[in-house]
Amino acid sequence: xxxxxxxxxxxxxxxxxxxxxxxxxxxxxxxxxxxxxxxxxxxxxxxxxxxxxxxxxxxxxxxxxxxxxxxxxxxxxxxxxxxxxxxxxxxxxxxxxxxxxxxxxxxxxxxxxxxxxxxxxxxxxxxxxxxxxxxxxxxxxxxxxxxxxxxxxxxxxxxxxxxxxxxxxxxxxxxxxxxxxxxxxxxxxxxxxxxxxxxxxxxxxxxxxxxxxxxxxxxxxxxxxxxxxxxxxxxxxxxxxxxxxxxxxxxxxxxxxxxxxxxxxxxxxxxxxxxxxxxxxxxxxxxxxxxxxxxxxxxxxxxxxxxxxxxxxxxxxxxxxxxxxxxxxxxxxxxxxxxxxxxxxxxxxxxxxxxxxxxxxxx
Amino acid sequence: xxxxxxxxxxxxxxxxxxxxxxxxxxxxxxxxxxxxxxxxxxxxxxxxxxxxxxxxxxxxxxxxxxxxxxxxxxxxxxxxxxxxxxxxx
Numbered sequence: 001x002x003x004x005x006x007x008x009x010x011x012x013x014x015x016x017x018x019x020x021x022x023x024x025x026x027x028x029x030x031x032x033x034x035x036x037x038x039x040x041x042x043x044x045x046x047x048x049x050x051x052x053x054x055x056x057x058x059x060x061x062x063x064x065x066x067x068x069x070x071x072x073x074x075x076x077x078x079x080x081x082x083x084x085x086x087x088x089x090x091x092x093x094x095x096x097x098x099x100x101x102x103x104x105x106x107x108x109x110x111x112x113x114x115x116x117x118x119x120x121x122x123x124x125x126x127x128x129x130x131x132x133x134x135x136x137x138x139x140x141x142x143x144x145x146x147x148x149x150x151x152x153x154x155x156x157x158x159x160x161x162x163x164x165x166x167x168x169x170x171x172x173x174x175x176x177x178x179x180x181x182x183x184x185x186x187x188x189x190x191x192x193x194x195x196x197x198x199x200x201x202x203x204x205x206x207x208x209x210x211x212x213x214x215x216x217x218x219x220x221x222x223x224x225x226x227x228x229x230x231x232x233x234x235x236x237x238x239x240x241x242x243x244x245x246x247x248x249x250x251x252x253x254x255x256x257x258x259x260x261x262x263x264x265x266x267x268x269x270x271x272x273x274x275x276x277x278x279x280x281x282x283x284x285x286x287x288x289x290x291x292x293x294x295x296x297x298x299x300x301x302x303x304x305x306x307x308x309x310x311x312x313x314x315x316x317x318x319x320x321x322x323x324x325x326x327x328x329x330x331x332x333x334x335x336x337x338x339x340x341x342x343x344x345x346x347x348x349x350x351x352x353x354x355x356x357x358x359x360x361x362x363x
Numbered sequence: 364x365x366x367x368x369x370x371x372x373x374x375x376x377x378x379x380x381x382x383x384x385x386x387x388x389x390x391x392x393x394x395x396x397x398x399x400x401x402x403x404x405x406x407x408x409x410x411x412x413x414x415x416x417x418x419x420x421x422x423x424x425x426x427x428x429x430x431x432x433x434x435x436x437x438x439x440x441x442x443x444x445x446x447x448x449x450x451x452x
Contacts, residue, residue, distance in 0.1 A: 003420055004368075004369065015435045034365055089413075116413065117413045142365040142367065142417065143364065143413055192365060194417065195365065197367070248421070249425035250420055258399040258401065
């Protein structure tokens with residue numbers, strides 16, 4: 001298919017790997033933020049093609065993984081209420097809260113439905129005017145404009161039976177946290193192309209200047225990821241640190257203004273807890289007061305849910321590139337995709353789950 | 364989760380307050396919201412995520428990037444052959 005096949009061309013992939021090998025003289029630690037890129041690296045075995053000097057560590061960019069435990073618990077509580085239709089992206093159903101998951105709510109008779117788009121949830125609300133329809137709106141900046149549009153459209157239409165349980169996270173504050181850690185090892189970042197399609201990349205230019213770290217906005221196909229790595233290696237070897245854009249076909253510096261406008265109409269920036277990592281200042285969105293009637297957190301009183309994560313899980317260190325999945329004694333033994341202990345194992349885009357799926361049991 | 368797929372816009376229609384498009388992905392066609400790319404016309408390629416087009420794929424840029432990459436590919440192929448002979452003492 002156009003714009004896909006050519007970026008999976010094995011000849012170009014090999015050529016890029018050759019270019020990286022020819023250029024590199026010292027070891028470098030690079031991080032891809034996005035779980036989609038982690039998946040591409042594992043699926044196509046890109047690490048096998050790279051010289052040993054390139055160490056790839058995998059970042060926290062899986063929104064399913066970092067959705068806080070207490071939000072999952074709240075989702076389970078709302079979905080269990082009689083009369084509620086709970087609508088979610090399919091990825092969220094198996095994610096364990098502190099005691100249960102949404103699939104078990106469905107098995108117990110809850111009306112739980114999977115949607116491809118938040119607009120599908122709006123249609124369910126129109127079709128069932130006497131039922132409370134709640135959409136589980138999670139995501140990074142890529143997904144936030146679509147989720148915002150569902151809330152915005154519900155208000156315009158006066159769709160009083162629709163609300164959203166929202167948990168949105170932002171990429172740049174997570175990079176700042178990683179770079180600000182005294183133990184940080186990451187020397188260059190692949191920024192997530194689809195987040196940047198929406199947001200542009202000026203926030204990454206600020207990070208580059210503040211921390212003198214090269215950042216390359218990268219796409220998701222094997223050719224994209226390898227070209228982004230080649231660009232990072234080139235910067236590091238020549239001592240440069242700038243933000244560059246590999247994913248030119250879909251990303252502009254300013255991003256998508258219409259999508260940004262829709263998000264800021266409905267959401268405002270707030271502090272946010274990340275599963276596996278903890279509290280990060282100004283790292284998420286919450287629904288603005290003007291849309292409070294469509295905010296499931298305010299429509300349903302679930303009280304204060306406060307839960308602790310399993311002490312044994314080292315996902316905080318894994319998601320910041322400080323440990324590899326195989327460094328964890330629980331990995332593949334009593335922490336598996338079927339029975340995950342923590343954030344990086346709960347979705348296939350999580351680092352631990354990807355290592356597990358592709359049998360990368362050693363570091 | 365942040366998966367977004369490029370597809371070709373076959374036609375655009377007005378649905379209530381929204382402008383939508385039929386977008387073709389390989390053999391599958393889906394209805395997609397154009398709220399964030401109002402300028403899109405039939406024949407354009409868009410990047411689609413959870414039912415919304417989030418950007419228009421720049422054909423010229425895609426072509427330029429790919430041509431550049433192909434050149435590298437061609438050069439490296441030649442380079443690989445050359446390597447075989449250069450390896451001789």
